[in-house]
Amino acid sequence: MNRNLIMMIEASFLAVFALILDLLPSIRLTPAVSISIAMVPIFIMALRWGVKGGIMSGFLWGLLQVVTGDVYILTIWQFLIEYFIAFAFVGFAGLFYKSIQNALQHQKRKKAVAGIVLAVFVGSIARYFWHFIAGVIFWGSYAPEGMSPYLYSFIVNGGTMLGAAILCAIVLVILINAAPRLVLTKNTSNQIWSEQQKKA
Numbered sequence: 001m002n003r004n005l006i007m008m009i010e011a012s013f014l015a016v017f018a019l020i021l022d023l024l025p026s027i028r029l030t031p032a033v034s035i036s037i038a039m040v041p042i043f044i045m046a047l048r049w050g051v052k053g054g055i056m057s058g059f060l061w062g063l064l065q066v067v068t069g070d071v072y073i074l075t076i077w078q079f080l081i082e083y084f085i086a087f088a089f090v091g092f093a094g095l096f097y098k099s100i101q102n103a104l105q106h107q108k109r110k111k112a113v114a115g116i117v118l119a120v121f122v123g124s125i126a127r128y129f130w131h132f133i134a135g136v137i138f139w140g141s142y143a144p145e146g147m148s149p150y151l152y153s154f155i156v157n158g159g160t161m162l163g164a165a166i167l168c169a170i171v172l173v174i175l176i177n178a179a180p181r182l183v184l185t186k187n188t189s190n191q192i193w194s195e196q197q198k199k200a
Helices: 003-023 040-049 051-067 076-105 108-138 150-178 186-199
Strands: none
Touching: 003 040, 003 051, 040 076, 040 108, 040 150, 040 186, 051 076, 076 108, 108 150
16 A cells, blocks of 8 residues: 555544544643643654654644534634644654654664653644744733733643643653554564564
8 A cells, every 4th residue: 555645544543533532531730721642643643654644643633623613713823823733733743753763673662762752742842832822922811910921821831731741751651662563664563573583
């Protein structure tokens, strides 16, 4: 099967999985800050296929949010920033996919874990940077009286980003340690399997 077609199928499947996780109850830290593991499938896609696959899956996740009506629309620009650009930017976790795949391939678990954590934080920061911008421009009027819209957006989006990144990193490290094939491509998985068979 064509490699690009496989990537598109996986991107679609993982975007749907992200939407399902997003519909589950999230962990509410404060009335304005809640965290979930919904980004995990997009991170898996990014670590399997790189930035292109991650951006595609993140974009589809945002599109599914719109289709299901799980959106808050103030203006067209806020809508585009928060549901297409921000969600797509989670895919920038894929910047580290080659080094993570290489570490897993050679069973360098510590290096793989460090790469996964770094990738999760980069993808999370890339996403919430856009939410921060939207928070300042479009949601600033919701800030408590006397509070700067910049500080308000930083607290709300920064708290959400940090909590979600930590939670997603923990879940991904557990998942990938238990089943590295979740992020390894078929060719890499076959290579690892062959190496393990030789050692046995």
